[in-house]
Amino acid sequence: MLACIKTENGKVEMMDLPVPEPADGEIVIKMTMATVCGTDMHFLDEFPSAVLEFTYPGNLKPEGLPMGHEAVGIVHAVGPGVTRFQPGDRVISSCLVGCGKCHECMTVDHSMCTGTGGRVGRVLFGCQAEYYRVPFAEVNVAKVPDGVSDEHAVLATDILSTGFGAIDRAEAGFGDSVAIFAQGPLGLCATAGARARGCGLIIAVDAVPERLEMSKKLGANIVINAKEKDAAAEIMSLTGDVGVDVAVEAVGTQATFEACTKVVRRGGTVSSIGVYGLSPQISMPTAVPSFLYRNIVTTLCPSGHDRMEHLLAMLENGSVDLTALFTHRLKLADAPKAFDLFRSKTEGVLKIAITP
Ligand SMILES: [Zn+2]
Ligand SMILES: [Zn+2]
Numbered sequence: 001m002l003a004c005i006k007t008e009n010g011k012v013e014m015m016d017l018p019v020p021e022p023a024d025g026e027i028v029i030k031m032t033m034a035t036v037c038g039t040d041m042h043f044l045d046e047f048p049s050a051v052l053e054f055t056y057p058g059n060l061k062p063e064g065l066p067m068g069h070e071a072v073g074i075v076h077a078v079g080p081g082v083t084r085f086q087p088g089d090r091v092i093s094s095c096l097v098g099c100g101k102c103h104e105c106m107t108v109d110h111s112m113c114t115g116t117g118g119r120v121g122r123v124l125f126g127c128q129a130e131y132y133r134v135p136f137a138e139v140n141v142a143k144v145p146d147g148v149s150d151e152h153a154v155l156a157t158d159i160l161s162t163g164f165g166a167i168d169r170a171e172a173g174f175g176d177s178v179a180i181f182a183q184g185p186l187g188l189c190a191t192a193g194a195r196a197r198g199c200g201l202i203i204a205v206d207a208v209p210e211r212l213e214m215s216k217k218l219g220a221n222i223v224i225n226a227k228e229k230d231a232a233a234e235i236m237s238l239t240g241d242v243g244v245d246v247a248v249e250a251v252g253t254q255a256t257f258e259a260c261t262k263v264v265r266r267g268g269t270v271s272s273i274g275v276y277g278l279s280p281q282i283s284m285p286t287a288v289p290s291f292l293y294r295n296i297v298t299t300l301c302p303s304g305h306d307r308m309e310h311l312l313a314m315l316e317n318g319s320v321d322l323t324a325l326f327t328h329r330l331k332l333a334d335a336p337k338a339f340d341l342f343r344s345k346t347e348g349v350l351k352i353a354i355t356p
Contacts, residue, residue, distance in 0.1 A: 022079030068128030100139030163189025195219025
């Protein structure tokens with residue numbers, strides 16, 4: 001089968017590999033659509049073995065890493081012990097797979113699983129291939145209703161769950177004010193989540209005009225181009241110098257994290273979902289009034305079949321429509337081009353649908 005593999009830092013190649021076989025508790029899925037995500041770029045460009053060991057125990061090396069963790073497909077083969085799925089079922093898997101049995105799976109979230117030997121849930125590598133394997137399938141896989149498109153199903157595996165997670169974990173609700181820093185695909189999902197939760201004022205910040213246009217479509221009341229204006233000063237002015245109830249950091253940079261701490265009101269919450277990479281590490285000034293009496297919550301993609309089933313219900317019934325996030329379509333054989341395009345942030349690119 002055709003698979004997209006990292007061959008060295010910054011480089012992927014298409015390779016011909018054997019179709020995987022499911023072991024105990026696993027299923028193998030025939031991919032019908034996959035996509036590239038910001039986290040793929042961290043794995044491609046910078047994360048060394050130490051970080052892989054953190055998220056995928058078992059000595060996976062940066063060279064030879066099977067790429068991709070967001071996809072939808074049809075069950076091809078079912079391993080021993082799997083009873084919830086049959087070949088032919090249309091399914092998705094969470095991008096972080098949990099064992100379903102450890103303390104973190106039972107009390108925190110499957111994304112924080114320690115039962116697979118790592119320190120956070122295991123990343124589902126290898127979705128940018130004709131077939132991919134999912135461990136602990138009973139815990140991590142959900143059936144996709146007929147009324148949900150492949151595009152929508154793919155989003156429920158990661159960025160929709162993560163973007164909405166920024167809003168739920170900050171407990172933003174009816175009438176609350178929310179500022180969201182960065183309107184890449186993840187930040188746009190947070191914007192749509194703030195709208196779905198009934199927030200009163202949704203302010204979206206980015207430097208790319210096409211992304212700000214999309215924010216308006218997905219629910220932002222006000223957009224700020226960070227190239228033209230000092231976004232933090234503008235948000236303070238829009239809120240009468242009080243600040244917003246919730247400030248979401250959705251890209252993973254020092255500057256946007258700091259901006260969130262500056263615009264959140266006393267008693268408010270900074271909700272961080274960006275993936276920061278190896279550097280810079282975040283820090284914040286503490287000898288300033290904006291340090292005191294704030295909440296900071298961080299979230300990694302809330303995972304597991306129940307979470308995805310809730311998101312799929314919203315998509316199936318039209319409570320949220322994110323189809324517009326898919327701006328480009330490419331064949332699997334051209335997956336390396338998808339990485340170049342995604343990295344360039346040109347041509348208005350948001351999500352790229354990759355099909356066999
Ligand atoms: Zn992702
Ligand atoms: Zn677990």
